[in-house]
Amino acid sequence: MTLRAVGVVGGGVIGAGWAARFALAGTAVTVFDPDPEAERRMREVLAGAERAWRRLTLAPLPPPAPVAVTGDLEAAVTAADFVQEAAPDCEDHKRDLLARVSRAARPEVVIASSTATLLPSRLQGGMAGPERFVVGHPLDPVYLLPLVELCGGARTAPETIERAAAVYRAIGMHPLHVRDEIDGLIADRLLAAVRREALQLMSDGSATADEIDQAIAFGPGLCWSFMGTERPDAEAERRRDDCLVAVLQALRSQGTAAGATLHAFDQRLFQGSHRRLMAAGDDLARPLRLHEARVLPEWVDYNGHMTESRYLQVFGDSTDAVLRYLGADAAYNASGFSFYTVETHIRHLREVEAGAPLRVTTQVLAADARRLHLFHEMARGDDGSPLATGEHLLLHVDTRAARACAAEGEMATRLLRLAAAQAALPRPAAAGRAVGQPRAGQRAVAT
Amino acid sequence: MTLRAVGVVGGGVIGAGWAARFALAGTAVTVFDPDPEAERRMREVLAGAERAWRRLTLAPLPPPAPVAVTGDLEAAVTAADFVQEAAPDCEDHKRDLLARVSRAARPEVVIASSTATLLPSRLQGGMAGPERFVVGHPLDPVYLLPLVELCGGARTAPETIERAAAVYRAIGMHPLHVRDEIDGLIADRLLAAVRREALQLMSDGSATADEIDQAIAFGPGLCWSFMGTERPDAEAERRRDDCLVAVLQALRSQGTAAGATLHAFDQRLFQGSHRRLMAAGDDLARPLRLHEARVLPEWVDYNGHMTESRYLQVFGDSTDAVLRYLGADAAYNASGFSFYTVETHIRHLREVEAGAPLRVTTQVLAADARRLHLFHEMARGDDGSPLATGEHLLLHVDTRAARACAAEGEMATRLLRLAAAQAALPRPAAAGRAVGQPRAGQRAVAT
Numbered sequence: 001m002t003l004r005a006v007g008v009v010g011g012g013v014i015g016a017g018w019a020a021r022f023a024l025a026g027t028a029v030t031v032f033d034p035d036p037e038a039e040r041r042m043r044e045v046l047a048g049a050e051r052a053w054r055r056l057t058l059a060p061l062p063p064p065a066p067v068a069v070t071g072d073l074e075a076a077v078t079a080a081d082f083v084q085e086a087a088p089d090c091e092d093h094k095r096d097l098l099a100r101v102s103r104a105a106r107p108e109v110v111i112a113s114s115t116a117t118l119l120p121s122r123l124q125g126g127m128a129g130p131e132r133f134v135v136g137h138p139l140d141p142v143y144l145l146p147l148v149e150l151c152g153g154a155r156t157a158p159e160t161i162e163r164a165a166a167v168y169r170a171i172g173m174h175p176l177h178v179r180d181e182i183d184g185l186i187a188d189r190l191l192a193a194v195r196r197e198a199l200q201l202m203s204d205g206s207a208t209a210d211e212i213d214q215a216i217a218f219g220p221g222l223c224w225s226f227m228g229t230e231r232p233d234a235e236a237e238r239r240r241d242d243c244l245v246a247v248l249q250a251l252r253s254q255g256t257a258a259g260a261t262l263h264a265f266d267q268r269l270f271q272g273s274h275r276r277l278m279a280a281g282d283d284l285a286r287p288l289r290l291h292e293a294r295v296l297p298e299w300v301d302y303n304g305h306m307t308e309s310r311y312l313q314v315f316g317d318s319t320d321a322v323l324r325y326l327g328a329d330a331a332y333n334a335s336g337f338s339f340y341t342v343e344t345h346i347r348h349l350r351e352v353e354a355g356a357p358l359r360v361t362t363q364v365l366a367a368d369a370r371r372l373h374l375f376h377e378m379a380r381g382d383d384g385s386p387l388a389t390g391e392h393l394l395l396h397v398d399t400r401a402a403r404a405c406a407a408e409g410e411m412a413t414r415l416l417r418l419a420a421a422q423a424a425l426p427r428p429a430a431a432g433r434a435v436g437q438p439r440a441g442q443r444a445v446a447t
Numbered sequence: 448m449t450l451r452a453v454g455v456v457g458g459g460v461i462g463a464g465w466a467a468r469f470a471l472a473g474t475a476v477t478v479f480d481p482d483p484e485a486e487r488r489m490r491e492v493l494a495g496a497e498r499a500w501r502r503l504t505l506a507p508l509p510p511p512a513p514v515a516v517t518g519d520l521e522a523a524v525t526a527a528d529f530v531q532e533a534a535p536d537c538e539d540h541k542r543d544l545l546a547r548v549s550r551a552a553r554p555e556v557v558i559a560s561s562t563a564t565l566l567p568s569r570l571q572g573g574m575a576g577p578e579r580f581v582v583g584h585p586l587d588p589v590y591l592l593p594l595v596e597l598c599g600g601a602r603t604a605p606e607t608i609e610r611a612a613a614v615y616r617a618i619g620m621h622p623l624h625v626r627d628e629i630d631g632l633i634a635d636r637l638l639a640a641v642r643r644e645a646l647q648l649m650s651d652g653s654a655t656a657d658e659i660d661q662a663i664a665f666g667p668g669l670c671w672s673f674m675g676t677e678r679p680d681a682e683a684e685r686r687r688d689d690c691l692v693a694v695l696q697a698l699r700s701q702g703t704a705a706g707a708t709l710h711a712f713d714q715r716l717f718q719g720s721h722r723r724l725m726a727a728g729d730d731l732a733r734p735l736r737l738h739e740a741r742v743l744p745e746w747v748d749y750n751g752h753m754t755e756s757r758y759l760q761v762f763g764d765s766t767d768a769v770l771r772y773l774g775a776d777a778a779y780n781a782s783g784f785s786f787y788t789v790e791t792h793i794r795h796l797r798e799v800e801a802g803a804p805l806r807v808t809t810q811v812l813a814a815d816a817r818r819l820h821l822f823h824e825m826a827r828g829d830d831g832s833p834l835a836t837g838e839h840l841l842l843h844v845d846t847r848a849a850r851a852c853a854a855e856g857e858m859a860t861r862l863l864r865l866a867a868a869q870a871a872l873p874r875p876a877a878a879g880r881a882v883g884q885p886r887a888g889q890r891a892v893a894t
Contacts, residue, residue: 344755
């Protein structure tokens, strides 16, 4: 199916959301809206949608398709391969608009209405070619939520449902065919039931709106993106847990709701682990063992092995553990100092599968008040077989001045003490593969 | 607050979930359950919970605390610093259990019940020290869902609510104080409202259970983990979109529901981008421009800059783009061949902030049927300033035999053609900082 041009009737939040989704997927859009403000609103929604899609997709987006806004209804739909109506939910107004659209559009073009409350059999009454009419109801924001509920009227042809579903799939949506013409279709009916119960709790004085939001967002709302309303059987528990973990980590990346709770708990766990590390860390003359990890399922690439950047992530986390060990923690960073990595050398020795335990040992090859030269060895935690080595040169920096500087006071003392304690360790055979060799014209971070 | 030992009364799904959450957070647990099967169920839940927590937290977990199962109620709670009851919801049975617990536990110990349907004023009736009783209602799985609804009875002391909330926070939960003693508290009331509406739709024949699940999971369910029931105002739209993108990407990592829809759409976008790349890719004598990216908010570390492993992620994605360009796509991998990176050298030249556009150009330093030697230069997409270089040696491998081998046929031809076309390009000044130099005893991936 080729979809070169789409007409959108109505430029409110829903219409603009439709226009953004079609345009970002590469289809030219003409929006009908008589309001002189429509063009400005459209540009705002488009900018927000483009920002979201640049984060959303792994694949590069196609070149942006043009979006035009016009006050001429017929001009918006004459050349369209598909028409999406998104006018206000007033039956008489909508019937009139759809009848005009049906006379201006080519006879084979599918015409869809965004309504959830008006019945398709009534809306298609005055149309030329009512068999190509269907309800295609989205949710706000249209450009991110995949659900689109399809519902035909008494005169809708079955193939119209299929053709509309194909259009929606092509722009990344999930079409759901609702067989009965019911007010609210399915999703809005369920939303309304939640709202009614919430209003009852509020009018009884049993809960505030904020408490109700918390009861959803920290509880069942965490499951509703992958489980619907049902609880899983025993076999599905592991999959349910994986999805819950992924959603909780997503929310942590946004610092929101249950993600903020998880972050606070993680900080508590980190404090405990730091106390354990510091207590065990007196034997500085041995390679440091400050970091362990496990290969997460999402770290694995199409070959079934840990993808290459995750090796550096584990080495980076190991470097962070060394820095925390030295006292270069959040408070030290807040005081205006930090360590920046300027050069890295990695040897990939062996592949490793999802779930495998990882253990990193770290040798300080050299350190003074200005630089820290580390050599990490990553091995399997179960059988000790070597997986990779990472050699890293870090500079101590003044983050406000954005340049390298010497550490002072306790930090300088600790750097020198650690370097002196590890100086007697044999140099790893793989160390020195070029990292850190002085070279004319070399540039460093933040100099 | 020190919490060394917890008693859990009842070893069903909820009790075992409580035991797992306490034990993983470092607190010893004794579970009372007269059922001889309780110990086996407990070990199963514990194993599942530990697996989930190893994925969930960034911080290392504390050493696992012991979990004991006993058929002796008094023995389970005598030494406890906190008691969590999770017996079946039968009022007479629960009143009896709680009365016995209240006489065996130390008088200052808080005793919490997991019920959502029995009223705390009635449950605390026969207890010694009823002022330290509170309802603390979790959701399944207890070890992952943070919500715990707290509700006191008529004789519950206000500080009991606060002490219980502190215990729950210490194990990573989100306590929500429900002020009225209402059947179902808040979360279960809302869940029940959704279930009632779902049953109505099913009994009307308007929707199947699966259709209802889809209407939630692909629509409003995507928002309920961060928005509760409310729709955002205009100011909150950007934050809403960021959360939605994060949740959609989390589901993509699990291949589930809206994540599977997003993945299918991404594949469609990739096909379009490959067609555009191949069509534009005839001038092989220039450095390749196959990859662009943008610094995502979650790529940024505590210094406010892109964290080091993300540089390698972008270089890895650039390498993948070169491989796709060469035709080493999913079908090629499925045929048993792939390219593995064996050595990497990165120079970090300049920091870069969240939101910045990135552009990578790639020069093929050398290639033959067995190896591919790449040099990536990463620059800002807006002002072209250099950010990092990545030099990578890849070997062509037989993935089933797990060893390097020569590419054959078209792949060999393309490798040689690309290398020959780029041979005339000047060698980057920063290339050759040790990567790829032969060295006695060097080991490679998959040999």
